[in-house]
Amino acid sequence: MDSTWVFIGVFFALAPLLAAAPIVIGHYLGPSKPNPIKNDVYECGLKTVGDAWVRFKVQYYLFALVFLIFDVELVFLYPWAVAYDMLPTFAVLEGLLFIVMLLAALVYAWKREALDWYD
């Protein structure tokens, strides 16, 4: 099993290199004639107004928060599912209770309109 992880480690080192190779080759193969207009921001043909690195509406952040709660809690269910054969009825019920709590959290977020999209 350890050897599998060594292999994945090697793969982690190699995969970005393989992805980078064509980009680097293309960088040196193509012509290079930069000029200020070509390297300008491409928006609407008009001159761009200000920077794009701005604060943006909180809407997107809310979804990230709800996601974070769900994803972190869901990971706890994986060991529960793997060990399912060994679980007594009590542990199964406890797992179900956990899912019901997740469902309740979803309903709460729903009723608080955290999941609605405002224009």
Add this chain to the structure above:
Amino acid sequence: MAFLQDPTLIVEWLRQLLLGWGLSPALTSLALYVLGALALATGPLLWVIFLIWFERKAVARIQDRLGPNRVGKYGLLQPFADVLKLLTKEDIIPAKADKFLYWMAPILSLAGVLLLWPAVPLGKGIGGNVNVAVLYLVAVGTLSTFAILVAGWSANNKYALLGAFRTVAQMISYEVPIVLALLVPVLLARSMNLQAIVAAQDVWFVVAAPLPALIFFVASIAEVGRTPFDLLEAESEIIAGFHIEYSGMKFAMFFAGEFLHAFTVGVLGAVLFFGGWRGPGAEAYPILGLFYLWLKAFLLYFVIVWVRGTFPRVRIDHLLDFTWKFLTPLALVVLMATAVLDKALVRAGAWPRALGLLVVNAVIWLLAQRWLRKVEKRLEPPMVAQPGQYPVARYTPPEPQAAEGD
């Protein structure tokens, strides 16, 4: 033909060869890992070239066009011509961009998809045998989301930024149903190892868990960001979204990453729900298993292409409602029902268990349909043009104004 029955022989042969050259055993192992990783990564990368041709051709036929048909027989050489063209294009780097992140994003995009492959079992005894493979897939699968976020942010372009923000909302939201749907095969197989999940599928899991399979499939299409969920690059609204400032080979890497991701979704779907490499004769000849896996993955990939060629893009509020208010609750309910029934039927055979779960899935689906109808009635009725009242744009000329100075 011993090789056909045991492909690991080739590894042994290579090991003996390298040892014969006088390499130390540790160095030999490392060299074999590097060779294996190269083979595993280059295979999908070359396959992408064919996928691009196939998808262009298939979508074209669906939309009543011809698709590529000039370069080579059936346009088969078209992707090669494209690669040559993109390779020799000027590499434009916007002056205002964050240079380091701008370079990293396309690399991360393709590498993130490639990294899914070591966990996939390709046949009996070949391919991934990772003990926490499902968790690994969830963790590594998020990397391509990062790539898009990084691309959108680094380009310093407002359309790119909008595309990146949409991505965050969309991909993050569809991650939840995927994680939930993945739990069901794990529960049925009692293992996170994909090799064990394949081994447990005497009856394909799609029979016992059709709803999780459907949820996984739909949410994965959204995760890849394909039509009808391609809001992150919506050409007609934000031009090309996150990759608007990219050109040449960097753009091609995003493109290749997306296509490969779509095919990888097919592979994962085949492994998790359609029996992976299993098929007649696959036990005796592992290479045959590789073929079965490829066939199943390709059929699933074709469905993804079919969906792309058929459906229009959804709106962002519909998109988010669909995952949070339909897929996620549905997945939670199915998970609970599966857990309870699986415990109850633990002594029954494989087929009764699968059929029992199938019935439960069908009942949940019917209930969900009824609930949807109820919700639909409460929504405002869609605009329907009545005969004689078709909305017609009329031009009313402005009133003639008196000339100034009169």
